Amino acid sequence: MGVAPRFSCLIVAALMLAGCSSLNPLNWFGGSDKRPKMAALPALSGAIPVRMLWQASIGAAGTAIFSPAVANESVYAAAQDGTVVRLQAGTGKQVWRASAAGILSGGVGADNSLVVVGTGQGEVIALDAADGRLRWRARVSSEVLSPPVLTGDLVVVRSADSRLFAFDTRDGGRRWVYQRSTPTLSVRSPEGIVAARGLVFAGFPGGKLVAVALTNGALRWEATVSLPRGTTELERVTDVVGMPWISEREVCAVAYQGRVACFDATTGNLLWARPMSSTAGLDSDARYVFVPDEKGAVHALDRAGGTSVWTQDKLALRALTAPLALGREVVVGDIEGYVHILSRENGSFIGRTATDGGPIESAPVRIDGGFLVQTAKGGLYALSTR
Numbered sequence: 001m002g003v004a005p006r007f008s009c010l011i012v013a014a015l016m017l018a019g020c021s022s023l024n025p026l027n028w029f030g031g032s033d034k035r036p037k038m039a040a041l042p043a044l045s046g047a048i049p050v051r052m053l054w055q056a057s058i059g060a061a062g063t064a065i066f067s068p069a070v071a072n073e074s075v076y077a078a079a080q081d082g083t084v085v086r087l088q089a090g091t092g093k094q095v096w097r098a099s100a101a102g103i104l105s106g107g108v109g110a111d112n113s114l115v116v117v118g119t120g121q122g123e124v125i126a127l128d129a130a131d132g133r134l135r136w137r138a139r140v141s142s143e144v145l146s147p148p149v150l151t152g153d154l155v156v157v158r159s160a161d162s163r164l165f166a167f168d169t170r171d172g173g174r175r176w177v178y179q180r181s182t183p184t185l186s187v188r189s190p191e192g193i194v195a196a197r198g199l200v201f202a203g204f205p206g207g208k209l210v211a212v213a214l215t216n217g218a219l220r221w222e223a224t225v226s227l228p229r230g231t232t233e234l235e236r237v238t239d240v241v242g243m244p245w246i247s248e249r250e251v252c253a254v255a256y257q258g259r260v261a262c263f264d265a266t267t268g269n270l271l272w273a274r275p276m277s278s279t280a281g282l283d284s285d286a287r288y289v290f291v292p293d294e295k296g297a298v299h300a301l302d303r304a305g306g307t308s309v310w311t312q313d314k315l316a317l318r319a320l321t322a323p324l325a326l327g328r329e330v331v332v333g334d335i336e337g338y339v340h341i342l343s344r345e346n347g348s349f350i351g352r353t354a355t356d357g358g359p360i361e362s363a364p365v366r367i368d369g370g371f372l373v374q375t376a377k378g379g380l381y382a383l384s385t386r
Contacts, residue, residue, distance in 0.1 A: 038317035039296065041338065042349065050341060050353035053370055053382040054092025059083040061376040065190050067147050067362035068372050068380060069110035072129065075372065076110040077380050078117050084108070084127060086115070089367050092382060098132030100125045106190060109148030109155065114169055116155050118144020124157050124165075126172060136172035140165045145188070151195035154214060158193050162186075162204050166217060176217030180204060185233050187256050189279070190362070192243030194251075197265065203240020207255045211268060221268030226258025242281015242322045243363070245289070252303075254278045254291050260301065262289070272306040281322030281363065283330075288344065290330050292320040298332060300347060312347035315340065322363035324371055329385060333360025333373050341385060355381050 058066075059079025068077040074095065075087045082102050086095040100117055102125060107117030114135060115127045120143040126135045142161040149156045154175060155167045164178040178200075186205035193202040199211045199220060207226035212219055228236035238258040245252045252262040254276055261273035276299070282291035288309055289301045297313040298320065319335040329350065330342040337358050341351030358377030365372040370384030 036317055038319075038335070039315055041352070042314055044349055044352055047349070048341065048351040048385055050339065050351045051370075051384045051386070052353075053384055055382070056085070056087055056092050056094070056380045057378055058085055058374065058380050059378045061361075061374075061378065064105045065145070065361045065376075066104075066107055066374055067190075068365055068374050069108040069115070069147065070365060070367055070372070071110040072112040074110075074129070075367070075380070075382075076108045076115045076129070077374060078104055078107045079378055080104050084115060084117060084132060086129070086132065087380075089382075092380075096132040098127060100127065101134075106144040106146050107148070109150050111150040114150060114155065116148040116150065116157075118148065118157060120144075122159060124148065124155070124167065124172070126155065126169075138165075138167050138172040138174065145190040146192050147190070149193050149195050149200070151214065156193060156195060156200055156214075158191070158202065160188065164193065164200060164202060164212060164217065166214070178210075178212050178217040178219070180208075180210075182206075183228075183233075183237070185237050187237065187239040187241060187279070189241060191239070191241055192281070194244050194246050196246045201244045201246055201251050201265075203242075203244055203253050203255070205237075205239040207238040207240060207258050209240055209244065209251070209253045209261075209263065209268075211251075211265075223261075223263045223268040223270065225253050225261045225273070226255035229257075241279055245282055245284045247284070252282060252284055252289055254282045256294065260289065260291050260306070262303070262306070274301070274306045280320055283323045283325045283363070285325040285344070288325070290323040290325055292323065292332060296320055298323065298330070298342060298347060300330075300344075310345075310347040312342055312349075314349070319359065319361075321360055324364040324366060326364075326366065326371060326385075331364045331371055333364060335359045337375050337377075337379075339364070339373055339381075339383060351385060353383065355379055 062080035082100040105120040109116040124138040140159040166175040226238040254260040260276040296316040300309040321333040324331040337355040356379040358375035
């Protein structure tokens with residue numbers, strides 16, 4: 001698979017128990033010279049400057065993967081030890097630092113009123129966005145790996161056993177649950193959910209993408225990103241990974257050992273699909289869909305029909321994050337804490353910067369004038385190419 005040791009542990013721990021002895025992604029970067037090695041970084045000439053706007057120390061991620069949230073001109077971030085922090089988005093100045101009183105496994109979700117995180121025991125913890133005080137606690141059926149989504153008067157939380165829970169923002173009361181069966185083996189990673197147009201869009205094991213009504217959790221449509229193939233359970237793992245991308249007319253997603261595909265957002269009808277295997281996810285802009293494959297090549301596809309526009313293959317086995325489409329640039333992070341800036345038009349390297357050396361495992365997040373990356377060591381960096 002060509003993924004980082006810590007991230008691949010999330011993805012394939014269950015698979016290794018099934019007896020996969022010929023391919024061990026947990027040791028791609030181990031001591032054997034026979035195993036592929038991640039690409040050395042090429043020298044850059046004429047690189048654009050990547051400026052650090054500010055930096056903050058949040059706390060180590062441990063075995064979890066955290067993504068910062070941006071709301072109300074503030075940045076909210078969390079660490080595995082229960083630390084939750086609010087910072088001013090423009091300066092990085094700390095507004096408050098609180099403890100969620102639990103070992104966190106997923107987050108952060110936020111709006112102007114609430115900050116929500118989850119634990120490995122299935123607890124959902126909501127803090128007041130103004131001062132970090134506890135507002136309420138609720139429970140789901142298994143660990144929370146993905147950032148909760150706040151929309152209107154709902155907090156939507158995905159549990160690792162393929163359920164979606166909707167809670168009332170006021171008191172944490174449960175409003176509805178959407179559930180589906182899961183295959184024996186699946187990718188254990190923080191697959192995200194997106195709320196838009198009165199629907200929740202979520203990808204699931206088995207290559208499925210669904211749209212669920214926010215009002216009551218009823219299924220509006222189900223689409224197939226990828227079908228399981230192969231004879232063994234390991235070969236048949238094909239889970240939708242990362243965050244679905246949604247526009248006014250379409251929704252796109254990518255699956256591990258499967259395809260990248262775009263669908264009509266209203267009906268779920270397939271618009272186009274092409275073979276692709278990713279462990280990270282995708283992003284898009286008005287013209288292109290950007291997706292790193294499992295081997296570390298970044299692809300730009302024509303959004304209208306999925307044809308290949310360019311491929312950047314010089315980041316092999318660097319365990320890339322999902323990309324961020326940022327105007328004329330595409331941003332990805334990697335296992336060594338580097339941030340790579342690629343040209344939107346041809347995929348060439350146009351900039352690079354280092355952070356604290358810790359793996360960057362969640363996608364960069366857009367802020368006014370730049371973007372955020374959070375490392376596994378707990379560094380939160382606001383960066384800009386302007």
